[in-house]
Amino acid sequence: MVIVPRTAKPAGLKLINGRAPGRDSGGRKVNPGPDFKRVPPEAPEWLSEEAAAEWARVLPELSRLDLVKESDRAALAAYCEAWATFVAATGTVQREGLTIEAKQGTLAHPAVAIARAAGREVRSWAAHFGLTPSTEQALARSGGDDGDAENPFAGSG
Secondary structure, X not given: OOOOOOOOOOHHXXXXXXXXOOEOOOOOEOOOOOOOOOOOOOOOOOOOHHHHHHHHHHHHHHHHOOOOOHHHHHHXXXXXXXXXXXHXXXXXXXXXXXXXXXXXXXXXXXXXXXXXXXXXXXXXXXXHOOOOHHHHHHHHOOOOOOOOOOOOOOOOO
């Protein structure tokens, strides 16, 4: 079993899911952090073709939600390249199979381990940007207006 350490959600993700302006889903005040200028980063020229396609796919939504800034370029590039590695390894397994024949007998194809490792990396990076199903659900739950912005328990009966 792999234990993944919890990382703090960006303030933007907490606020989108918040119960009231400036508060998270539990009614706690959210420190907005530094006031970064939210300008979407430019894709690095060196991205592989698949990574560039993933960048083009996710950046518009991340930008619309103000979840990325110029200094997130490296992290987003790492996510996109991990995705490209996952796609390439998965394609190799689909073409060549899950196993290979070796002197020692039948072994798992090396691309299986590469796909698994890349998949873990993709999930890790994706969580940072709110791109996983669980963080998507958190974004979809707006928390609603319960009539009392200061009391997170008001209306819950």
